[in-house]
Amino acid sequence: MPDNWGFVAAAYGLTAVALLIYWRRLAKKEREMEVFKRLTAPRP
Amino acid sequence: MVKALGWLAAASVAAGLVMALGVAPREVTQGNVQRIMYVHVPLILASYLAFVVLAVASLVYLVRRDEAADRVAHASGEVGVMFVGLGIATGSIWGKPTWGTWWTWDARLTSVAILFVMYLGYLLLRGTIEDRERAARYCAVLGIVAALDIPLVHFSVYWWRTLHQPPSLMKPGGFTGSSSILWPLLVNLIAFVLLYAYFVARRVRLLRAEAEAVA
Numbered sequence: 001m002p003d004n005w006g007f008v009a010a011a012y013g014l015t016a017v018a019l020l021i022y023w024r025r026l027a028k029k030e031r032e033m034e035v036f037k038r039l040t041a042p043r044p
Numbered sequence: 045m046v047k048a049l050g051w052l053a054a055a056s057v058a059a060g061l062v063m064a065l066g067v068a069p070r071e072v073t074q075g076n077v078q079r080i081m082y083v084h085v086p087l088i089l090a091s092y093l094a095f096v097v098l099a100v101a102s103l104v105y106l107v108r109r110d111e112a113a114d115r116v117a118h119a120s121g122e123v124g125v126m127f128v129g130l131g132i133a134t135g136s137i138w139g140k141p142t143w144g145t146w147w148t149w150d151a152r153l154t155s156v157a158i159l160f161v162m163y164l165g166y167l168l169l170r171g172t173i174e175d176r177e178r179a180a181r182y183c184a185v186l187g188i189v190a191a192l193d194i195p196l197v198h199f200s201v202y203w204w205r206t207l208h209q210p211p212s213l214m215k216p217g218g219f220t221g222s223s224s225i226l227w228p229l230l231v232n233l234i235a236f237v238l239l240y241a242y243f244v245a246r247r248v249r250l251l252r253a254e255a256e257a258v259a
Contacts, residue, residue: 002141003070003075003076004075004076004077005077007077007137008065008077010137011080011084011133011134011138012065014130014137015083015087015130018129018130019126022243023243026246026247029250030253033250033253033257037253037257040257
């Protein structure tokens with residue numbers, strides 16, 4: 001049977017991209033939350 | 045703590061990649077395309093874990109009305125849906141060269157597709173109900189009911205005639221293949237479980253911060 005490295009690359013690539021997108025989404029939401037906290041914090 | 049878990053998960057994923065693409069041998073009948081198994085199986089098993097955690101956390105929420113348990117259920121559901129979606133996609137990519145088709149409505153594939161749709165519905169339900177307490181209650185019930193599909197998915201290959209092969213790891217008598225295949229599979233399984241734990245820990249922290257900001 002041929003090795004079909006293209007399918008292997010597609011499976012690993014798709015997984016890597018999806019995990020990276022989710023990781024970046026979490027980081028973005030955390031940054032937004034930090035900004036929100038700074039803006040709504042009581043001023044001294 | 046979360047950061048350390050992240051680094052541990054990243055190191056495990058790197059080790060898993062080396063094991064899957066470098067150390068593991070070329071499979072005799074399928075060739076190198078079988079290497080997809082080292083990402084497909086851990087994704088599916090980690091998604092089982094995610095949905096079991098979701099069901100237990102949902103039960104805890106229904107009994108104690110503990111918002112922390114609801115946040116764990118929410119986070120676990122989100123990561124579980126991503127993992128099972130990727131498990132289906134990688135399985136489909138593996139199926140094309142080995143079965144000659146991207147998809148077939150056999151018992152394993154159909155039951156896992158139902159699992160995916162149910163938990164996608166779980167996340168949509170969370171997004172559509174504005175009252176947080178009511179959303180948590182409804183989702184907890186759905187999360188527990190949906191978990192009943194997990195044994196159906198796992199045992200479907202025994203209960204019906206399917207194109208999908210029997211389980212590789214979680215089966216009676218344990219793993220029967222070569223240790224040169226078992227170790228890369230185990231390293232990748234640990235990597236994906238750590239990755240799941242890392243994502244859930246980060247998502248729970250974010251959900252708690254959002255709840256505090258709203259209060």
